[in-house]
Amino acid sequence: MFLNLFHALRAERVPVTPREWLDLLAALEADLALAEPEAFYPLARAVLVKDERHYDRFDRAFGRWIEGVAAHAGPEAAIPEDWLRQALGRDLSDEEKARVQALGGLERLMEEFRRRLAEQRERHAGGSKWIGTGGTSPFGAGGYHPEGMRVGPQGGGRSAVKVWDQRQFRALDGDAALSPRNIKMALRRLRRFAREGAAEEFDLDATVAATARGGGLLDVRMRPERHNAVSVLLFLDIGGSMDDHVHAAEALFGAAKSEFKRLEHFYFHNFVYDFVWKDERRVDTGRVDTFEVLRRYHPEHRVVFVGDAAMSPYEISHAGGSSEYWNEEPGATWFGRIHAHFRKVAWINPVPRERWDHTQSTAMVRQLVDDHMYPLTPDGLAAAMRFLAK
Numbered sequence: 001m002f003l004n005l006f007h008a009l010r011a012e013r014v015p016v017t018p019r020e021w022l023d024l025l026a027a028l029e030a031d032l033a034l035a036e037p038e039a040f041y042p043l044a045r046a047v048l049v050k051d052e053r054h055y056d057r058f059d060r061a062f063g064r065w066i067e068g069v070a071a072h073a074g075p076e077a078a079i080p081e082d083w084l085r086q087a088l089g090r091d092l093s094d095e096e097k098a099r100v101q102a103l104g105g106l107e108r109l110m111e112e113f114r115r116r117l118a119e120q121r122e123r124h125a126g127g128s129k130w131i132g133t134g135g136t137s138p139f140g141a142g143g144y145h146p147e148g149m150r151v152g153p154q155g156g157g158r159s160a161v162k163v164w165d166q167r168q169f170r171a172l173d174g175d176a177a178l179s180p181r182n183i184k185m186a187l188r189r190l191r192r193f194a195r196e197g198a199a200e201e202f203d204l205d206a207t208v209a210a211t212a213r214g215g216g217l218l219d220v221r222m223r224p225e226r227h228n229a230v231s232v233l234l235f236l237d238i239g240g241s242m243d244d245h246v247h248a249a250e251a252l253f254g255a256a257k258s259e260f261k262r263l264e265h266f267y268f269h270n271f272v273y274d275f276v277w278k279d280e281r282r283v284d285t286g287r288v289d290t291f292e293v294l295r296r297y298h299p300e301h302r303v304v305f306v307g308d309a310a311m312s313p314y315e316i317s318h319a320g321g322s323s324e325y326w327n328e329e330p331g332a333t334w335f336g337r338i339h340a341h342f343r344k345v346a347w348i349n350p351v352p353r354e355r356w357d358h359t360q361s362t363a364m365v366r367q368l369v370d371d372h373m374y375p376l377t378p379d380g381l382a383a384a385m386r387f388l389a390k
Helices: 002-011 018-029 037-048 052-072 081-091 094-103 105-119 180-190 204-213 240-259 290-296 331-341 353-358 360-368 378-389
Strands: 193-202 222-228 231-237 262-268 275-277 287-289 302-306 344-349 373-375
Touching (some): 002 052, 037 052, 231 240, 287 290, 344 360, 344 378, 373 378
Parallel strands (some): 231 262, 231 302, 344 373
Antiparallel strands (some): 193 222, 262 275, 275 287
């Protein structure tokens, strides 16, 4: 039964190792969790999940696993009678035990529980008789009957809920929709700090070392303030099919501006040719010659293209293929110059990865960037930043 949870987690790409799984089994043997899902869930998550990005995947896997357990084992198999007796004796107050006695005692309650289990053949919610959720049955999960036992999640106005169904960590998932927080977390992987400029910051370690070398005479040392030394060129596809992804692109642009002090951005439509734009309206006054970009910026700049790569293949492979004007040279030629000049070039695609094979142009762009195309997701951005940071 528990092994199915391990397989469910691996299917959801939660990186669970056999070592962690053995730790969970050892925790169960040490009675660190009660025999109910609400107690097992936090223990399993604490032992098996080491990264908050995987919490939502864990919840999805746990939910499917617990449904499978319920489908293959009836309540009479999942809830041993001796465990029920112990739980009732431990959890009921003196007043509640007196009410059980008023019903005929614990033996009568257990006998009625077994009889209704034998009669019931389906899940039940509400009402006053069957074992289920809600209602006022003595055996309901959410009932208010004063002389009953709980089967399933704690209910009846109390606080326990199926926390794995709430999906509280959906926004942390590496495949989740982008948010300002997870975009910034991904972009920070590209940060490379350096110390340049005037010595303005007190250097404690160097001061201690210099003072020791000077026989105890205080020798104060200063150092330049740390700052992010990474320089980024951001090329944004705008208009046409990219209108469907404008909010995601804007979120990425906003996060990049706040994370990188040395960021220059340009706009293009579908593909890059002999010029790009500094103005998102793509007016003639904002045109910048592509050769000027190559001349102005150092090869160590990290170059990031953001676009869906969805266009006619001729826009990449042929002269005159541009949808807006006659380009004398193919887009592939211009992109090749950019790729040859800058040491690191990556392409961020807002289209889900599973749809990349649907368009021939996407395959062509992937080839031009040496397969360094990444989806516009937190995990995709993190992978792109790892490549660019090397």
